[in-house]
Amino acid sequence: MARKEKDAAGTLVIGLGRFGSAVAATLNRLGREVLAIEKTPEIINQWQGRLPLIQADGTNVEALEQVGVNDFQSAVVGVGSSLEASVLITANLVDLGMPAIWAKATSREHGRILQRIGAHHVVYPEFDAGQRTAHLVGGPMLDYIEMGKGFSIVKMHPPQETHGFNLGELDIPQHYGVKVLGVMSPGQPFEYASDTTRINSNDVIIVSGDATLLEKFAQRP
Numbered sequence: 001m002a003r004k005e006k007d008a009a010g011t012l013v014i015g016l017g018r019f020g021s022a023v024a025a026t027l028n029r030l031g032r033e034v035l036a037i038e039k040t041p042e043i044i045n046q047w048q049g050r051l052p053l054i055q056a057d058g059t060n061v062e063a064l065e066q067v068g069v070n071d072f073q074s075a076v077v078g079v080g081s082s083l084e085a086s087v088l089i090t091a092n093l094v095d096l097g098m099p100a101i102w103a104k105a106t107s108r109e110h111g112r113i114l115q116r117i118g119a120h121h122v123v124y125p126e127f128d129a130g131q132r133t134a135h136l137v138g139g140p141m142l143d144y145i146e147m148g149k150g151f152s153i154v155k156m157h158p159p160q161e162t163h164g165f166n167l168g169e170l171d172i173p174q175h176y177g178v179k180v181l182g183v184m185s186p187g188q189p190f191e192y193a194s195d196t197t198r199i200n201s202n203d204v205i206i207v208s209g210d211a212t213l214l215e216k217f218a219q220r221p
Contacts, residue, residue, distance in 0.1 A: 011035075162199045
């Protein structure tokens with residue numbers, strides 16, 4: 001197993017499909033050090049000049065070594081359509097001593113294989129997007145983020161019964177089992193919630209708690 005240099009930094013993104021390209025482009029926009037690896041010439045041409053990238057085959061361990069994989073502290077395996085390629089790339093990164101590997105999976109079975117061979121984080125973009133959309137479609141939630149083990153954070157309009165009261169008067173954790181983290185009023189900066197925070201009808205609130213209790217709270221008139 002290759003040894004990581006102490007000054008290793010940045011992220012290596014392998015595969016510029018929808019997921020990989022979104023990760024690489026966002027990291028680049030945020031000013032993070034990123035290098036994309038893609039083997040398909042047409043995709044290379046699409047992203048040339050927009051991202052730092054190299055044409056190479058991540059399933060070839062020698063190609064990864066030539067790219068300088070040990071100069072990076074994390075890697076994202078964006079290849080998901082080919083199970084074999086995804087597994088080979090991840091295994092190569094494990095063998096080369098990559099300390100943080102994020103790998104895309106297209107199914108639970110795919111994810112279990114990636115975890116068994118050493119991926120540190122497995123991402124299910126299609127499943128996560130579908131689950132998030134299910135909470136938003138036809139409901140009062142404006143955004144939904146599942147943090148794991150039933151704990152979620154949502155953005156929503158406040159129920160009518162909370163309008164005109166401050167959080168200390170409402171005691172929402174006691175009555176509804178969820179916690180208001182902050183309030184966004186029109187034309188005003190985000191405000192972290194306190195007992196004196198007043199809830200108005202045109203506000204948007206950020207609430208955390210158990211997913212089931214959040215759903216019940218959001219469904220209140």
